[in-house]
Amino acid sequence: MSQTTIFDELESQVRSYCRNWPVTLATAAGSTVTTEDGTEYLDFFAGAGVMNYGHNDPDLTEALVDYLRSGAVVHSLDLHTVAKREFLTSFRDHVLRPRNLDHKVMFPGPTGTNSVESALKLARKVTGRQHILSFTNAFHGMTLGSLSVTGNSMKRQGAGLPLTNTSKIPYDNYFEGATEDFLWLERVLADSGSGVDLPAAIIVETVQGEGGLNVARPEWLRALADLCKAHEILLIVDDVQAGVGRTGTYFSFEEAGIVPDIVCLSKALSGYGLPLALTLIRPELDQWEPGEHNGTFRGHNPAFVTGAAALKKFWADDAFQLEVRERAAELHEGLEKIASGYPDAVVKGRGLLAGIEFPDKGAATRIAASAFGKGLLVETSGPENEVLKTMPPLTITSGELQRGLGILREAAAEVFG
Numbered sequence: 001m002s003q004t005t006i007f008d009e010l011e012s013q014v015r016s017y018c019r020n021w022p023v024t025l026a027t028a029a030g031s032t033v034t035t036e037d038g039t040e041y042l043d044f045f046a047g048a049g050v051m052n053y054g055h056n057d058p059d060l061t062e063a064l065v066d067y068l069r070s071g072a073v074v075h076s077l078d079l080h081t082v083a084k085r086e087f088l089t090s091f092r093d094h095v096l097r098p099r100n101l102d103h104k105v106m107f108p109g110p111t112g113t114n115s116v117e118s119a120l121k122l123a124r125k126v127t128g129r130q131h132i133l134s135f136t137n138a139f140h141g142m143t144l145g146s147l148s149v150t151g152n153s154m155k156r157q158g159a160g161l162p163l164t165n166t167s168k169i170p171y172d173n174y175f176e177g178a179t180e181d182f183l184w185l186e187r188v189l190a191d192s193g194s195g196v197d198l199p200a201a202i203i204v205e206t207v208q209g210e211g212g213l214n215v216a217r218p219e220w221l222r223a224l225a226d227l228c229k230a231h232e233i234l235l236i237v238d239d240v241q242a243g244v245g246r247t248g249t250y251f252s253f254e255e256a257g258i259v260p261d262i263v264c265l266s267k268a269l270s271g272y273g274l275p276l277a278l279t280l281i282r283p284e285l286d287q288w289e290p291g292e293h294n295g296t297f298r299g300h301n302p303a304f305v306t307g308a309a310a311l312k313k314f315w316a317d318d319a320f321q322l323e324v325r326e327r328a329a330e331l332h333e334g335l336e337k338i339a340s341g342y343p344d345a346v347v348k349g350r351g352l353l354a355g356i357e358f359p360d361k362g363a364a365t366r367i368a369a370s371a372f373g374k375g376l377l378v379e380t381s382g383p384e385n386e387v388l389k390t391m392p393p394l395t396i397t398s399g400e401l402q403r404g405l406g407i408l409r410e411a412a413a414e415v416f417g
């Protein structure tokens with residue numbers, strides 16, 4: 001029985017990526033993944049934003065293998081371990097202290113949605129309020145709480161109404177160029193007799209990774225932060241996809257100069273594709289009772305080992321950030337060149353989370369399929385998959401980036417004939 005048959009025979013049809021890329025992956029290195037029959041693909045997908053430092057970075061591999069060979073503990077619930085100490089020390093020294101952040105670190109469970117769930121739950125507990133506001137086209141995860149603040153109705157269909165006290169408000173530029181920011185919300189919230197329930201929190205992505213690469217302007221984010229402060233609403237930034245360097249700085253909100261009350265991180269945090277998530281909490285919000293929010297897999301020691309090594313290797317000085325910004329400029333320039341060949345095609349996104357929206361809503365899917373045939377993994381984004389989305393490893397070389405852009409150029413030309 002071939003391997004493909006066992007997948008089709010036993011796995012649920014909920015699978016999606018393997019339908020676009022019907023191959024069996026075997027190995028990977030840097031920005032390349034290779035199938036079991038030896039076909040190589042350049043990776044503009046990075047495991048949906050997990051492989052920021054490339055596949056199987058040799059230094060991280062060595063740290064992980066050494067750890068496992070040493071007989072060190074792998075599973076530990078939330079017990080103190082040497083690996084967790086190393087990770088927390090690295091995170092404090094390379095991420096929190098240089099940015100003057102005094103947030104506490106909570107390990108909420110293995111994935112992004114676990115972090116979002118913990119953030120929503122803590123916001124409700126601390127404020128004593130129920131309502132959570134999120135944004136049109138937001139994506140925050142697939143478990144029932146995070147799904148209820150997600151804006152994609154296809155993903156929500158059939159799930160019923162998980163949390164009822166949630167509402168979507170317009171993301172930046174939803175009204176195409178309207179600049180009123182939050183005046184309307186400000187007026188409603190200030191009118192205590194209007195019957196509006198003050199929300200516990202507002203949760204936002206600075207770049208909507210799944211929702212179509214919509215970018216929040218820094219001034220819009222500052223207006224949002226000010227509004228939250230004025231009404232004692234907690235500001236949660238979901239940096240699961242846009243964080244860990246993806247958009248140019250370690251946290252995606254640094255450019256705007258805001259300090260969220262709660263930050264959700266996961267995806268690229270372990271640096272190696274191992275599941276790891278954390279929730280940053282302003283110290284005064286850390287009002288959990290011991291054990292009030294727990295789970296079996298909170299803090300995976302092998303992920304702590306690679307996560308600490310990644311922080312030391314890539315974030316110990318500014319050089320890596322500069323490289324990432326150079327690659328991002330190159331990517332945007334290349335995408336602009338491609339888009340300029342097609343009327344009304346628009347480049348979207350920030351940093352190495354960028355793409356092209358085509359007015360023909362099916363074009364991005366067809367370009368991605370054509371690119372796959374030419375050896376490039378690239379996905380789509382947006383409510384109707386109308387955006388071709390590139391998300392290469394941050395460590396991609398200029399040569400690899402140009403090669404991938406060349407494939408996209410050819411694929412677009414083929415699709416538009």
Ligand code: PMP
Nearest residue numbers: 111112113139140141209240241
């Ligand atoms: N938030 C954002 C912004 C995401 O992009 C994702 C995953 N695409 C999640 C939360 C959920 O993360 P996970 O799939 O690891 O649960």
